[in-house]
Amino acid sequence: MTEILRRVRAVRREGASVLLEVDAHPAVRLPGTPGWLTGEPVTDQGVETTMPNLPELRLPPLSSRPWRVRVSVAGPRTVRITAAPDGARVWDEEATWLGIVTDACPEPVEPDITEDDGHVNVHTGSVRVRLTRFPFAIEVLGADGRTVLRTAERLRQVAGFPMAPPVLADGDGGTTLHCELGPEEEITGFGEQFGRLVKNGQHLRLRVEDALGTGTGRAYKPVPVWHSTAGYTGFLNTGATVTADVGHTRPSVLALTADDEALDLYVCADPDPGVRLGDYTALTGRPPRPPLWAFGYWMGRCRYHSRAEMEQVARGMAEHDVPCDVLHLDPDWLVVDRLNTDFIWNTDRFGDRAEFVAALDRLGCRLSVWELPYLDPASPRYVEAQDRGYLVRDTAGDIARLRGTPTPDGRPRALIDFTNPEARRWWQNLHTDFLADGVAVFKTDFGEGLPDDVALADGTPPQHAHNLYPLRYNGAVSAVIAERTGRAPLVWGRSGWAGSQRYPGQWGGDAESTVAGMRATVRGGLSYALSAPGFWSHDIGGFFGPELTPALYVRWTQLGAFSPLMRAHGLRPREPWQFGERALAISRDWIRLRYSLLPYLWQVATESAAQGWPMLRPYALHHPHDPVAAGLDGQFLLGADLLVAPIFDDGEAAVPRRFHVPGGDWFDLLTGERYPGPGWHTTVVPLERMPVLVRGGAVLPRIELPDRFRRTDDLVGLPWTLHVYGTGDREARLTGFDGTDTTVSIRETRVTATGGQPIRTEIVRHD
Template sequence: MTGIVYDDETGTPEILRRVGRVRRDGPGVVVDVDAHPAVRLPGTPGWLTGEPVTDQGVETTMPNLPDLRLPPLTTRTWQVRVAFAGPRTVRIVVAPAGARVLAEDPTWLGIVTDPRPEPVEPRIEEHPDHLTVSTGRMGVRIGRFPFAVTVTDADGRTVLRTGERLRQVAGFPMAPPVLGDGEHTTLHCELGPDEEITGFGEQFGRLVKNGQQLLLRVEDALGTGTGMAYKPVPVWHSTAGYTGFLNTGATVTADVGHTRPSVLALTAADEAIDLYVCVDADPKVRLGDYTALTGRPNRPPLWAFGYWMGRCRYHSRTEMEGVARGMADHDVPCDVLHLDPDWLVVDRLNTDFIWNTDRFGDRAAFVKALDAYGCRLSVWELPYLDPASPRYAEAEAAGYLVRDTAGATARLRGTPTPDGRPRALIDFTNPRARRWWQDLHADFLDDGVAVFKTDFGEGLPDDAALADGTPPRHAHNLYPLRYNGAVSAVIAERTGRDPLVWGRSGWAGSHRYPGQWGGDAESTVAGMRATVRGGLSYALSAPGFWSHDIGGFFGPELTPALYVRWTQLGALSPLMRAHGLRPREPWAFGPRALAVSRDWIRLRYSLLPYLWQVATESAARGWPMLRPCALHDPHDPVATGLDGQFLLGEDLLVVPIFDDGDEPVRRRFHVPAGQWTDLLTGERYQGPGWHSVDVPLERMPVLVRDGAVIPRVDLPEEFRRTDDLVGLPWTLHVFGDADRDLRLAGFDGTDTTVRIRGGVAEAAGGQPVRRQVVRHG
């Protein structure tokens, strides 16, 4: 069985079979489709309706064909609505007539923010056996009988088709295009012989999802090796040339050739399928179209790209000031110190914004003291209230807490509580509750708190009755989207700058609220490996600004060598934070680890001009900073499966070393097409192809593409943080032949157009740029 597993409690499933009335509806069409009850054959894969078996394609001449008991042939009308959001993007809604989604605007769940980014009037053609709706850049063909859907690109090539052709030996259909029972709806798509699927959010297994079955449900995953996900996203990419997106908050099961090798089965725990398909050969174009629908992130402030340090937990102001002083004493630049829950009086799965003055004194004075060492303050929160908090009764009486469908205060689910008391959750769909929660941040922001770590958010129960009437089946997965959006908005409102949160949980649309981090990885090589895979998978579904806990959060005692290897990875990640249950300060791991880690942290600061360009591009175009190699080399058959290396922007290839020992490691990696130069050693590589190098602890391969111009800043002898680099001139490092004009976004908010000719840079205003160009290769 592919997709849904039905039982007696889910109702009788129906299969869509025959197109009836077709009518134009504004910029699209509405198609009525007859659906018939269906039965699954016992002991053999396949489905049958009450129609004549010859109409269903059954091989009646099979000598061992069993007696077939067909269900009653009754009919119910479903509707298929096809409308274009742009020349390359179509929305296909499939639902029983009268379903709520058919009457709702695409923005109704808060995932889609602009339903028609590029309005287009499609061409509609009706034929005896099918109808087509097309824009010139893509088309949708709907078969009349049997009902089927095919999506084509600008050249008429099929990129997606439903699974009506897929049968077992007796001709029984194994993957009917749409199968629904009122509680679940499955879309069956045929996988091509060489088609590979990636995406589905922050998944910690292999980047290519073929052969996997994924449950897309926001959970406190309790690590990166449990099979659960903090940030699943119902967005996927196909090497056939399309990106799919299910506009739903319902739990989705994605069976990617797991049950049936040639079937992609997508089951939403909902009465409908609301599918967007973006078509283009270039996945960057498709991501741009997807984020045009769902919004793009702002570029975080410059200081966000510096080095962050945290621990679970720092217990006092004295301890944190000691860490800030240690950064200065050890010449380790640092922009942010993070404070986990000890700032609260009631601090176990509770946030009521009551500052613990016994541990941390006056908040404004504490922020000022850290600033003297060069560090901003990050503060932890979660959206739950403990009944032991003085604010619980206030929130409950005012109706700010989530209720269940029985009218009682809903209880947190999923995350174990330390004392058994039921925690409550803030209802962010209630405007007064949202405003109350936001206002609790105000004094913190006024005192100079720079960022909030928006932890948790995965615990909304399934029987939640939210104030705005969001159907319970959608509410759970949408909760972290709304939570992070509320905190991001108040930061922007109160500070007047681009906001930044540090979120753990997420869903489709969460990329609008940078940044996110990879949750509680284990402090092992396996944990580091899973972290990279999670970041690459998330980048394809929620493009923006992602990071991870350097050193991992928990588990076996972290070796100094693994700490160094993880720091190297962190230095070339979109954002950089060390954090864990135990100390993560570089001097805690011995003199060698301190020296090597400090070099890589300083390398990151020297590369901040390049990171700033990538961040600017990502925010403007809807692309991730951390990029799977296939994002820039989609036609390289090797690139799609590369999940142990990545691109940072277009021009830096980063090859993490997954090892926890002190000795050199033999590392094999794939170099994309073209000439590349190791940033640190100057060694040259030709791609595409595999290369192996011996890598000592002090090194990690970081390769630069020929033709790249990498702006860098020469670090002063003494500096503390990113603020100290603003206004310093940049040096342009040119790799290979790169005589060209380029536009640079400056730290100060100005742009500079630079003309590179013959080893000299000519700049007109804006960011200071050294006239001398450094050439490599």
């Protein structure tokens, strides 16, 4: 039976929270017409009884089920609103119980709680929640008193039937929150979605899937976090599948349905989305800054089949003067390598692992190794894991079977139960010898295949288990890397959920090698940046599909050079010399340009880790009041000072590129041409160019690259040159590669620096 929350019956304060007892009444939807009705008097429900063609109303019995709604404060700008029936598990658990929230209240605030005959108010000074007693409703107001979020009880059809009750339980285990969408309100976020950045008009199912590409409508990394231009960020603290209907069914309604008995909603109210992201990541965790080498160029292929083949690629990088920090090895390192990882090294193909890692290091490259959290029954380790109780079981007690990803031979694959501490430790220990031998990073692939009917060791309810699985998987691998190496950990993960930003990095999955695939990739990265901010990247050239044109390879390499992390990878060769002399020359220039900008990338990475911001940033993150900002999903900011406009084209000819710049002056990084803002500009760009603009007023630290250097290690200790854009004196604080800070005072005639990082005494001005 569907139920609607209708009347607050009692209110009591519980410490810094307020708990409301609310009556939920059974409700029916009338056949052939939108809207819901309970058994209450129709006048209490707002029905237009004077309508001449009002149908006969058959109301359900008027009964009540007790629900609770609790409002608590999670920070000066953040409130938590929990709604569930009496007896729901959420009432017995802390906010951190699912492992998504890591700090329930990062900045404690004592709220002011008041009530009168009509309302209950919870006020922190920066945000206020107003709850209406009857009919039950929720409203959230910002510091300036303006409403940023309100439930949609006011929205009705012509006969007055309410179309979007504030909280509705559907009787099948789902709970829906209906919010009004304002006339100009735009919604962004919901994780790595490959469609338009503004989600208005879209219907999204937030469930971790092997998306099988970027054009299927599925998502590897959906996240129940969204931003509204009204001035708030919302977050559902759940592992359950969430459906987000963003004005799709009803144009003025944002409907959020969790496949669970409870709604656990966090709302952060502030006009600045950067502030809101900082508050969200304070709740759910911020990523560590990856090591410097992670920001170099990575090369991979599915697959390299032998040690000799990979060493030849490493030598090819040197011969073609292409710097490279990491070579990636996909599943051929395994003996049983089809959707299986048992950490049994294939010595026939790659010889002794430590010797192989050392050989690559002498050639200038670190080693990245592929894994997934599944075991094939053909593996010798399967029986060990089964006998020790390390494999996920279903609710019938049998070994759970991988779902959602086609298997090459029909054999069922099992999954590691990361909620079992012994299983987690066993899996982590399988990495130990690899790390001891010098493996630098693990590509934590897959993780989307947990079935729904599982009984995990820690008792996680089945409806939460599937989406939480990649969070726990990546967390286990990240933790053992940190433990065994003593440095900031780094994985290269495909699947994710809320909180996954804690475990950098992630990449955009298996994009098609087409212009459409490249376009979807940028949209996915921008959308993910608003929900799991940190260190995200993509496969340069796309993973599969039609053979890459040399021009598209170049355009994708240009995009990669200004992405947080830079990796070329695909089913077919991705080495730059595979695409002809012109493509090689242009790609090499852009790869080297990235290395020259490592000091700037390091500043952005430092800021992102500290503030809880993404490196790759939607335009609106820094310019939320620009009326076109929210919808700009074909360009992005890398940090606050670089604006990048990728070229979505696969031809050799020069093409026009239209882009929007914020207020102030912006300068082309390569040509110095000035672009005043705010406004639109169009420029014609040959294959050798992509618009990369520097903000007027920026101080851009760079390195003058030596000849024939191999990787980031060769640049440590070299002095930085400061490129100053625009006139005037200024101060800058820079973090060196060794983590020490340097304060720089820039005057028209000189530069002075105090701190650890060597800075050249001259500066380069761009006016």
